[in-house]
Amino acid sequence: MCGILGIALADETCPVAPELCDGSIFLQHRGQDAAGIATCGARGRIYQCKGNGMARDVFTQQRISGLAGSMGIAHLRYPTAGSSANSEAQPFYVNSPYGIMLAHNGNLVNTVSLQRYMDEEVHRHINTDSDSELLLNIFAAELEKHNKYRVNNEDVFRALEGVYRLVRGGYACVGMLAGFALFGFRDPNGIRPLLFGERINENGSKDYMLASESVVLKAHNFTTYRDLKPGEAVIIPKNSEKGEPEFKQVVPMNSHRPDLFEYVYFARPDSVLDGISVYHTRLRMGTKLAENIMKNLGPDEVDVVVPVPDTARTCALQCANALGKPYREGFVKNRYVGRTFIMPNQKERVSSVRRKLNPMASEFRGKKVLIVDDSIVRGTTSKEIVNMAKESGATKVYFASAAPAIRYNHIYGIDLTDNKNLIAYNKTDEEVAEAMGCDKVIYQSLEDLIDCCKTEDIDKFEVGVFTGNYVTGVEDGYLHELERVRALNQSNKTDVKSEVDIGLYNAADY
Ligand SMILES: O=P(O)(O)OC[C@H]1O[C@H](OP(=O)(O)OP(=O)(O)O)[C@H](O)[C@@H]1O
Ligand SMILES: NC(=O)CC[C@H](N)C(=O)O
Ligand SMILES: [Mg+2]
Known part of the structure; x- marks a missing residue:
């Protein structure tokens, strides 16, 4: 994207x-x-x-x-x-x-x-x-x-x-x-x-x-x-x-x-894409998620709702309101660190989560915490976040995602070529919770997510990342080829990637 x-x-x-x-x-x-x-x-x-x-x-x-x-x-x-x-x-x-x-x-x-x-x-x-x-x-x-x-x-x-x-x-x-x-x-x-x-x-x-x-x-x-x-x-x-x-x-x-993931994560909340306000879809995601949470957790099982900044804030605030629970900014985001999910390699992603988010112990100590994020992809952020919440003294950590479990490649513009890197790949929700180290993980259903985004004009979305069925289909061998190129690039055994390749007029100044 x-x-x-x-x-x-x-x-x-x-x-x-x-x-x-x-x-x-x-x-x-x-x-x-x-x-x-x-x-x-x-x-x-x-x-x-x-x-x-x-x-x-x-x-x-x-x-x-x-x-x-x-x-x-x-x-x-x-x-x-x-x-x-x-x-x-x-x-x-x-x-x-x-x-x-x-x-x-x-x-x-x-x-x-x-x-x-x-x-x-x-x-x-x-x-x-x-x-x-x-x-x-x-x-x-x-x-x-x-x-x-x-x-x-x-x-x-x-x-x-x-x-x-x-x-x-x-x-x-x-x-x-x-x-x-x-x-x-x-x-x-x-x-x-x-x-x-x-x-x-x-x-x-x-x-x-x-x-x-x-x-x-x-x-x-x-x-x-x-x-x-x-x-x-x-x-x-x-x-x-x-x-x-x-x-x-x-x-x-x-x-x-339109790609449903634009509304979940990609786009800015102040954008309107295909006539659909990103901000309003995220508010609705919060309301729907709360309904789901009420079905999964007893009324006294959550003391406080904590968003994972930045993208999940809109949804988490609405979710807290719908649950009637306090909303607390338990993680302070360092504004000088960019989006972690779209960083090019895993090492960078892991090290920047802690640089990006810092827990405020007072909001976690002795509390049953519901953390709300827009999506759980590789689990890089979520594992660290659960860790931080526990280290800060939370007695229970529940993790809710405004998007359904991601178990398939996103073939139209997210760098998710190898689905084995997805935390939900081949795992049940219970196994995901275990891998993340939290007490329970609660996902939005795909049906609910679509309900949050659809309008009179658009009621179908590209959802292959959740279902594995892609609107254009995939050419035989395509995913394999992507993985091959990626592995070559990562192993450094590929052709030399020079700092500067050929440019206009064969000249480049950096
Ligand atoms: O499962 P993971 O691999 O951890 O990826 C999911 C996380 O990555 C994104 O946040 P990101 O930091 O990229 O951007 P944001 O500040 O806009 O939320 C997304 O909002 C989730 O928080
Ligand atoms: N995220 C994108 O839209 C990527 C465009 C193109 N596939 C590239 O890798 O440069
Ligand atoms: Mg995020």
Whole structure:
């Protein structure tokens, strides 16, 4: 679950990079591993700044001031395919045809056959293990088929038709065609989110934005916005004076199944995705969870409800209210440590839990504590948290999760390739509680979770992480291949991953 962003300003003399940089900060929670911006300036020249690290570290003032142009895209990466090498930071670039840049959120699930197709039929070189580089090259190959001197909107839509035909998985993308346009498209099941918005600037003309979450649009005054539909694409001319954005339903919507995990954990609470307020779903998760807890625990079995900061706070507060029990911030979060679940390796995740959360003994001593988290994934956080609560003198520790048990890979954009690393893998709830060291674990049921998120328009979600049934299915050998690449990367026996790989103009400044 990366963050993606694209902006086209009407005023071609106004640099877009500072706003892209600011917008990236609003999407930082979606990917902490790498960040990148690419802009397009005069004569179609593309400028970029990307690399491993958080947006604030990669986007230094000096680098941003070197990014010319009024149209650009940005990416915040949480690696889900390939490795976390610098060279896989996005956006990706290909010079032919026309000069294209692409930023992708999601995961393709037929990369094995796509790689073969690239190699044997299209003869394009893919320089990394990233599925996003592959996706860009599929698009480029489709666009190339028209063999035209200058590209137009129809060509782009037709090339996207080819992409939709060839590619399987979850994907929301923003891209740029040098000197021509900004574009965005969303997979035919709407698994990954993407919104389009516009604002009237001081000169009375229109600026446009594409973003993963509504919070960025609102914060930058793009007050008229909507979600792209599954299978829909938009092309925004580089200079809005030259025409309006053109939308097209490139392929029929297959289904509309946003990833349920966006509402549980990924998205910011102040975002509204596919018309569903993330905050309100989390409140409802708290109410439903409380109903479930009342069925599982006697009325005197809980003295206090403690949230696991940050994401679970909304749900835990509502849960405590519904239970009629006091809500206490028993864990103080160090605001300088990022999200632990999306850290690239297990060692980092473990060491940062204690750095991130510190227990307040007074809230635990002699008490029966109900800890509420949004989800239990690998159990890295939860085991440590239970430990801390016990060390602090809790007499009983119950652990409730706003999401059901996670027993399967998340194939569309969470780095959960090896399901043996999931704490609930092949375990009953009792065995999970034992592994976590707590007295009981209580999960929200999938049915209840869906009830908390559904609306009149959307009542189905992508829930493969809970059920093992994925809306797009998975190509034979795909999970195996992902595990193989991951194992190679972890064992360091793979090809050398240099600090800096080839970049635009073969130059990179870090
Ligand atoms: O089972 P685990 O592997 O421990 O993962 C689950 C935990 O990770 C996430 O928190 P994270 O620290 O990433 O982010 P947050 O501050 O937004 O809650 C999530 O909210 C859970 O607390
Ligand atoms: N989290 C994502 O959306 C990741 C995008 C892409 N699969 C990558 O690994 O870079
Ligand atoms: Mg958390």
